[in-house]
Amino acid sequence: MERMPKWADVIVTPLISLALAFAISALVILAIGESPVEALKVMVEGALGSSYGWGFTLYYTTNFVFTGLAVMVAYHAGLFNIGGEGQAAMGGLGVTLVVLALPWPHWALALPAAVVGAALFGALWALIPAWLQAKRGSHVVITTIMFNFIAAALLNYVLVNLLRPVGSMDPASANFPPATHLPKLSDMALAFGIDWGRNTPANIAFFIAIIACLLVWLLIWRTRLGYEIRAFGKSEPAALYAGISPVRITVVAMLISGALAGLMAVNNVMGEAERLVLNAVEGAGFIGIAVALMGRNHPLGVFLAALLFGFLYQGGGELALWTSIPRELIVIIQALVILFTGALDNMVRMPLERLFLTLNRKRG
Amino acid sequence: MALAGATGTAPAIELRGISKAFGPVQANRNIDLVVPRGTIHGIIGENGAGKSTLMSILYGFYRPDAGEILIGGQPVTISDSQAAIRAGIGMVFQHFKLVPNFTVLENIILGAEDRGLLRHSLSRARGELKRLAEEYGLQVDPDAAVEELSVGHQQRVEILKALYRQADILILDEPTGVLTPAEADHLFRILRGLKDEGKTIILITHKLREIMEITDNVSVMRRGEMVASVRTAGTNPTELAELMVGRKVLLRVEKTPAQPGAPVLEVRGLGMVDADGVERLRGIDLEVRAGEIVGIAGVAGNGQTQLLEILGGFPEPGARLQGEIRLNGTPLPLSGTGADGRARRAAGIGHVPEDRQVEGLIMDFSAWENSAFGYHDAPQFQNGLLMDNAAIRADAADKMQRFDVRPPNPDLAAKNFSGGNQQKIVVAREIERNPDLLLIGQPTRGVDIGAIEFIHKRIVALRDAGKAVLLVSVELDEIMALSDRIAVMFDGRIMGERLPASTTAGELGCLMAGLEPAAAPATSGGTE
Numbered sequence: 001m002e003r004m005p006k007w008a009d010v011i012v013t014p015l016i017s018l019a020l021a022f023a024i025s026a027l028v029i030l031a032i033g034e035s036p037v038e039a040l041k042v043m044v045e046g047a048l049g050s051s052y053g054w055g056f057t058l059y060y061t062t063n064f065v066f067t068g069l070a071v072m073v074a075y076h077a078g079l080f081n082i083g084g085e086g087q088a089a090m091g092g093l094g095v096t097l098v099v100l101a102l103p104w105p106h107w108a109l110a111l112p113a114a115v116v117g118a119a120l121f122g123a124l125w126a127l128i129p130a131w132l133q134a135k136r137g138s139h140v141v142i143t144t145i146m147f148n149f150i151a152a153a154l155l156n157y158v159l160v161n162l163l164r165p166v167g168s169m170d171p172a173s174a175n176f177p178p179a180t181h182l183p184k185l186s187d188m189a190l191a192f193g194i195d196w197g198r199n200t201p202a203n204i205a206f207f208i209a210i211i212a213c214l215l216v217w218l219l220i221w222r223t224r225l226g227y228e229i230r231a232f233g234k235s236e237p238a239a240l241y242a243g244i245s246p247v248r249i250t251v252v253a254m255l256i257s258g259a260l261a262g263l264m265a266v267n268n269v270m271g272e273a274e275r276l277v278l279n280a281v282e283g284a285g286f287i288g289i290a291v292a293l294m295g296r297n298h299p300l301g302v303f304l305a306a307l308l309f310g311f312l313y314q315g316g317g318e319l320a321l322w323t324s325i326p327r328e329l330i331v332i333i334q335a336l337v338i339l340f341t342g343a344l345d346n347m348v349r350m351p352l353e354r355l356f357l358t359l360n361r362k363r364g
Numbered sequence: 365m366a367l368a369g370a371t372g373t374a375p376a377i378e379l380r381g382i383s384k385a386f387g388p389v390q391a392n393r394n395i396d397l398v399v400p401r402g403t404i405h406g407i408i409g410e411n412g413a414g415k416s417t418l419m420s421i422l423y424g425f426y427r428p429d430a431g432e433i434l435i436g437g438q439p440v441t442i443s444d445s446q447a448a449i450r451a452g453i454g455m456v457f458q459h460f461k462l463v464p465n466f467t468v469l470e471n472i473i474l475g476a477e478d479r480g481l482l483r484h485s486l487s488r489a490r491g492e493l494k495r496l497a498e499e500y501g502l503q504v505d506p507d508a509a510v511e512e513l514s515v516g517h518q519q520r521v522e523i524l525k526a527l528y529r530q531a532d533i534l535i536l537d538e539p540t541g542v543l544t545p546a547e548a549d550h551l552f553r554i555l556r557g558l559k560d561e562g563k564t565i566i567l568i569t570h571k572l573r574e575i576m577e578i579t580d581n582v583s584v585m586r587r588g589e590m591v592a593s594v595r596t597a598g599t600n601p602t603e604l605a606e607l608m609v610g611r612k613v614l615l616r617v618e619k620t621p622a623q624p625g626a627p628v629l630e631v632r633g634l635g636m637v638d639a640d641g642v643e644r645l646r647g648i649d650l651e652v653r654a655g656e657i658v659g660i661a662g663v664a665g666n667g668q669t670q671l672l673e674i675l676g677g678f679p680e681p682g683a684r685l686q687g688e689i690r691l692n693g694t695p696l697p698l699s700g701t702g703a704d705g706r707a708r709r710a711a712g713i714g715h716v717p718e719d720r721q722v723e724g725l726i727m728d729f730s731a732w733e734n735s736a737f738g739y740h741d742a743p744q745f746q747n748g749l750l751m752d753n754a755a756i757r758a759d760a761a762d763k764m765q766r767f768d769v770r771p772p773n774p775d776l777a778a779k780n781f782s783g784g785n786q787q788k789i790v791v792a793r794e795i796e797r798n799p800d801l802l803l804i805g806q807p808t809r810g811v812d813i814g815a816i817e818f819i820h821k822r823i824v825a826l827r828d829a830g831k832a833v834l835l836v837s838v839e840l841d842e843i844m845a846l847s848d849r850i851a852v853m854f855d856g857r858i859m860g861e862r863l864p865a866s867t868t869a870g871e872l873g874c875l876m877a878g879l880e881p882a883a884a885p886a887t888s889g890g891t892e
């Protein structure tokens with residue numbers, strides 16, 4: 001069957017899906033007696049209308065890039081890692097242990113160590129499901145989701161019993177020392193004399209996310225490992241024929257995936273909260289699934305989709321703040337976007353393919 | 365051009381000026397075809413000649429860019445497969461479209477359930493099935509799960525499915541590719557029975573012998589065009605083969621006598637028990653010398669697949685192995701990382717696997733990515749930490765040109781090439797590495813005659829360069845034409861070895877059926 005041009009597949013399909021999601025969201029907003037136009041205005045202005053809004057949008061974007069890349073890498077190996085939530089939570093533990101372990105003189109020294117800690121803990125959390133899948137055939141979908149709960153319970157225990165400073169009533173780690181605080185994007189802008197996004201959480205981890213996108217692209221399409229990951233993901237019998245070990249690829253791909261999810265902690269734990277709190281991930285691990293799906297499992301797409309979800313998060317927060325639209329509605333909008341861009345993707349693509357087919361026939 | 369068949373009545377199918385292009389590729393160009401009612405009509409052509417496209421148009425998978433379809437004299441528009449079924453067309457695909465864990469009956473009513481509850485359709489189908497079975501000799505247990513049926517019986521279910529939908533015109537795409545000779549004979553009997561009942565049958569195949577044996581008329585396609593439609597009785601295989609490829613073809617393989625050297629592959633007492641506890645290989649002893657082609661004949665499923673997989677380094681998971689394999693005198697491990705496909709390649713074994721679409725190629729990968737598959741570790745494809753994609757692409761373009769892969773576009777995904785061209789990509793990859801031992805399984809399955817000839821020449825050239833070749837094929841003709849020595853496998857054993865010059869297809873057939881040569885009738889004539 002002829003396919004439509006690639007640009008249409010990559011750009012037009014998600015845009016139409018998005019428009020449909022927004023159209024139905026508008027109906028829901030109408031149904032509760034609010035103005036969809038007004039709501040959209042609040043969202044756009046709140047998320048993109050000021051450098052303050054952008055500062056938050058990019059912060060959320062950074063989270064979603066990491067978890068989106070995590071899902072993407074596993075997907076290329078034919079694995080569905082929905083344990084980003086737990087892996088990111090464990091990444092937070094890794095960051096916290098690294099930052100609190102030594103009296104770091106400067107953030108520039110603490111950051112690489114924190115990156116390693118976050119990646120290592122995230123990867124290790126993915127290792128057990130990966131091993132079970134590779135050796136025992138226990139499906140990663142099941143095991144990773146169970147590991148999310150285990151991670152939550154484990155962090156609960158660690159925070160309450162081990163990391164909580166003596167005398168504190170708050171189940172959270174000690175505040176990170178000021179020397180380890182990561183520069184915010186606003187600080188960096190200020191260094192160039194630009195007043196941008198003051199008091200917003202977007203920080204240097206945003207650039208790490210961009211670098212991660214680049215490295216993941218290189219990994220998947222330019223390295224031998226990426227080639228083997230893709231080959232295994234497309235056809236396991238072929239991988240066996242070529243001498244690519246399924247155990248090795250399953251484990252390595254899941255380790256990379258877990259490490260990417262864990263890296264999110266550099267942004268939210270080290271860059272924003274500057275201590276480890278309960279439930280620091282706040283569902284970003286699951287958003288990563290939608291981000292990867294919508295981003296067509298390509299780093300550029302993941303980045304753009306993460307930006308969209310960053311906008312939805314920040315715009316949604318604004319909506320709850322400034323209008324009488326309840327916060328739950330934003331969850332509905334996000335759900336609709338996920339539904340249309342992820343689950344109902346073919347609903348849009350197939351008519352579109354047919355349209356292009358007809359156009360082609362008329363032209364030729 | 366008088367075709368055999370009923371005159372005076374409108375033809376079952378008439379195509380006028382059908383054209384279909386996929387982007388720049390003109391798959392069908394101005395095709396005219398007349399299929400008289402109540403005849404068996406063969407359509408032959410190389411892979412990529414446009415047969416499948418044409419049949420897909422008839423079955424409503426593609427819409428033609430131009431042209432007319434007449435069924436029984438009436439112009440029709442076939443917009444989808446439902447419309448094709450309404451027009452009385454039934455299709456039996458090369459790869460069956462059956463639900464493996466459904467029963468025969470459930471498969472037959474699938475898509476034709478006509479009430480809310482299945483009970484009614486099932487009982488109606490049961491009666492109908494009984495009638496069809498009696499009428500056409502299409503016996504099959506209606507309550508058996510399809511996955512438990514043999515391939516031949518699964519094919520019958522496909523035919524029954526079409527007949528249940530009241531098909532008057534039956535299209536069969538390469539129906540004997542998966543059948544044993546006995547099953548193929550039975551199929552032909554069924555087809556003749558259907559013809560006698562007035563059904564019209566279109567048979568797409570690349571086996572000239574089948575065309576000669578069963579068809580009334582035959583149409584030849586070449587590069588998207590219909591080059592001839594003739595009475596089968598008025599033609600011969602050589603003429604058809606020439607029409608098909610547009611030049612003289614050798615139906616025999618030209619080769620000089622083998623000059624066998626030292627043993628390259630030595631297999632001693634190789635046994636295998638699969639994960640289900642079934643003994644697949646029983647004490648295989650085999651030797652392949654340098655400069656010789658050893659062919660393994662046998663009906664599919666007698667252990668040839670397992671033998672190739674073990675030698676190639678990927679026995680099915682959970683299998684228990686015993687015995688010894690030596691390559692150039694050095695023992696090869698049977699299990700562990702030293703026994704995987706990578707290690708086998710490093711040891712000097714090239715492998716064209718039996719199923720190129722599942723094992724030999726990643727169908728979604730481009731041709732250039734596939735052309736390095738398995739050799740992606742090779743130093744010349746590395747650029748520091750990264751892969752040297754430019755080098756791989758250049759290498760692929762070069763191989764594609766030398767192996768005449770069409771279209772010679774390395775960026776095209778493997779799935780977009782025809783079967784023969786896909787196989788050339790695999791063969792080029794494995795042969796060009798100049799392995800000491802080439803394992804090659806079903807080298808020409810689903811491959812057109814032009815490519816068959818090409819691939820055979822390459823195999824012989826490799827042999828002449830002093831390499832060892834182990835050939836597994838279910839095509840006895842191919843084994844006989846290509847091999848310097850023939851080993852016959854039956855039920856996981858080597859039944860015996862023969863020299864092609866001093867054996868007959870009949871003798872090999874007996875061995876393939878598990879009969880000891882002594883017990884075989886002395887005068888079981890050849891198949892030529």
